[in-house]
Amino acid sequence: KNEVEQSPQNLTAQEGEFITINCSYSVGISALHWLQQHPGGGIVSLFMLSSGKKKHGRLIATINIQEKHSSLHITASHPRDSAVYICAVNPGTASKLTFGTGTRLQVTL
Amino acid sequence: DSGVTQTPKHLITATGQRVTLRCSPRSGDLSVYWYQQSLDQGLQFLIQYYNGEERAKGNILERFSAQQFPDLHSELNLSSLELGDSALYFCASSEPLSGSSYNEQFFGPGTRLTVL
Numbered sequence A: 001k002n003e004v005e006q007s008p009q010n011l012t013a014q015e016g017e018f019i020t021i022n023c024s025y026s027v028g029i030s031a032l033h034w035l036q037q038h039p040g041g042g043i044v045s046l047f048m049l050s051s052g053k054k055k056h057g058r059l060i061a062t063i064n065i066q067e068k069h070s071s072l073h074i075t076a077s078h079p080r081d082s083a084v085y086i087c088a089v090n091p092g093t094a095s096k097l098t099f100g101t102g103t104r105l106q107v108t109l
Numbered sequence B: 001d002s003g004v005t006q007t008p009k010h011l012i013t014a015t016g017q018r019v020t021l022r023c024s025p026r027s028g029d030l031s032v033y034w035y036q037q038s039l040d041q042g043l044q045f046l047i048q049y050y051n052g053e054e055r056a057k058g059n060i061l062e063r064f065s066a067q068q069f070p071d072l073h074s075e076l077n078l079s080s081l082e083l084g085d086s087a088l089y090f091c092a093s094s095e096p097l098s099g100s101s102y103n104e105q106f107f108g109p110g111t112r113l114t115v116l
Helices: none
Strands: A004-007 A009-015 A017-023 A031-037 A043-049 A051-057 A059-064 A069-074 A082-092 A103-109 B005-007 B011-015 B021-026 B031-038 B042-050 B053-055 B064-068 B073-079 B087-094 B109-113
Touching: A004 A082, A009 A017, A017 A031, A017 A082, A017 B021, A031 A069, A043 A051, A043 A059, A043 A069, A069 A082, A069 B073, B005 B087, B011 B021, B021 B087, B021 B109, B031 B073, B042 B064, B042 B073
Parallel strands: A009 A103, B011 B109
Antiparallel strands: A004 A017, A017 A069, A031 A043, A031 A082, A051 A059, A059 A069, A082 A103, B005 B021, B021 B073, B031 B042, B031 B087, B042 B053, B064 B073, B087 B109
């Protein structure tokens, strides 16, 4: 079993829809990261969280440390949001990242 | 643009060969991480350097080695290449650690290695 699980694996939404991607982890962590990978392959860091909630524009990330669960929300989705969203954690006190398998999001007009 | 550069972007080589991937971190970042992304294994941590010293090791094969130079750029050497080594190799860098063990990581564009 992977230490970091994401759901769903694939998601198709229409423009304007509210999207939620979930991440569960089974180990103690010091932080959780949400990353975005575009079709060209490049990876961009969206959020780093150790507690609570963060918001950047239309993106919101939350984490519940007790339940070992995080969610990434996209409000008013747009076709340019189409990408793979990857949840990653710093396990224990490590600096390295352990990754989920990613959620492939496609937003259509 | 993350500020992390990687060369080359693409590399095509044959089994048994040796290649070197290069990474330059963001200005001021002391940590460099190497990750491998393959279709079957996803993203996996290979190795971390911090200010020239190896800091942590992950699922890195013995055929692979890395180093970080005094100017903080890093190289990942892959030898005796096999078909299964075909993957995207990313490096990432992060700011100097100050109290906590984790920082946001900034990823380079990756090197796509194809072993034929």
